[in-house]
Amino acid sequence: MRYEGRVWQDLHPKTGQPASTNLDHATQRLRELVLSGTFAPDRKIGEEAVARALGLSRTPARIAMATLEREGLLVRTPRRGYRVRSFTLDEVADAIDVRGELEGMAARLLAERGLEAAVAARLEAALAQSETIVERSALDVADRLAWTQSNLDFHFALVDGSGNTALRAAFEQVVRIPLASPRAIIFAVATTDRSRGQLRRAHEDHARVVDAIRKRRGSRAAEIMRDHALRSSDNKRRNFHSIGGEALLVGQSGTALVRDPPLAA
Amino acid sequence: MRYEGRVWQDLHPKTGQPASTNLDHATQRLRELVLSGTFAPDRKIGEEAVARALGLSRTPARIAMATLEREGLLVRTPRRGYRVRSFTLDEVADAIDVRGELEGMAARLLAERGLEAAVAARLEAALAQSETIVERSALDVADRLAWTQSNLDFHFALVDGSGNTALRAAFEQVVRIPLASPRAIIFAVATTDRSRGQLRRAHEDHARVVDAIRKRRGSRAAEIMRDHALRSSDNKRRNFHSIGGEALLVGQSGTALVRDPPLAA
């Protein structure tokens, strides 16, 4: 048989694992280096420097940089290389708005089409997980990590559940913006009460949206998710400003890239 | 002064033009080759073949491919290269849904924040342009091209006008899906009347959304844009199916990648 048009497997034929290369790891590592501020925002980063940091030659480094450019973390000027993009708090808030709109749409779609068993199970699992955390009287680091995980699970269950691949792609685009991900939660350590209140409220939002979906109230569900995002945005802004005091940031979220006010150009 | 942290200009120092390289052109050319179906959907495309088609070596070809992968036009499997992604009509419809949601959000933001003069001017200009086309009794090719342009102008004016960069980024992500762009219009040549009716209706939607924005009716404006997208999606589906008869597709839109039903995996 001639070799053409074959649609191959996405998994490694032997191990069954998804195959991957240095490049994939390199891209992820570079993403982390950028998000963590190792390469400072608004600073030029050279190919040589990236290659050295990644332990590879310039070729894969260059491809990884091109990838991060498309993701919006780097900015390229032809023949003058890349610099790390910085974000203002307003940009982050805008991104969270958009995320809320997309999640609202996902909720609406679920309500209109009805909740499939598998999707319902995923949502319920995330709800159950966050429920146990909210019930606790005190939150240690493990609790906070578990919270971000269950939060992430919930939001992705919603978006995945919609079954709309374009929605999913747009969502992924938006949550790549530093602090815009549902994974990025800023816990105000100084004010534990406030922090717990925020978590409880978030959990209630999740429960309410699932309820609205079950009752097939699409626009209500969408509204809840939009508001949920707005609150999340407000919380982040407030807690971000209290970082000077003390705050705990969980997850790979790119705080280092956020400046408020922005650096002067 | 040490070399660090300098934020350079985005324009070429001498010409004032934005600098660019082979890579930039190559990426654009490859995008066109893929969208036009020169590299057939679901077929593997090798680096060598791309390099040859682009008249460059494999290095820039690889980067261009990585970029198109980020955009969603290619799919990569590590160590096994890239293949051209194909889309089903349902995926296209989903993407247009998402576009409508984002445009609706943009309209809502404009209504809530009030229409700035510059944004209003851009919207009005696009409206005026499409008005003259809709008035015509017959549509030639130039008219159709002008229509796609004014349509594109209107939609981008809306999204840009919102001033939300994340919204704009998500929008750009979505309209890269073949046929999902407001630029991609399928004119049903066989049924000119239908085609003209669709255009007229679209123009009226545009006018109505601007009116709603002016009256600060945010959710109304959002609703109009969502419905507008739904209609656009329906029209495309209908007209796409009539391509077998005769249809005119204007713009770089990737019809070649759309399969309905999808090829078997």
Next chain:
DNA sequence: TTCGGGAATATTGGATGCAAAATCTGATGA
């Protein structure tokens, strides 16, 4: 004939080399 299995070939992933263009340096002159 059909189904392995292994050699032959093709392709990807990554490193390196080189020319073009940018940046930096340092001296010169207002």
Next chain:
DNA sequence: TCATCAGATTTTGCATCCAATATTCCCGAA
């Protein structure tokens, strides 16, 4: 002191080369 400009140096963009892996081909056995 500060601006300017030519030469030195760095960096990007691209081509090419090599190793590792995947795919194809071919032959023998069931």
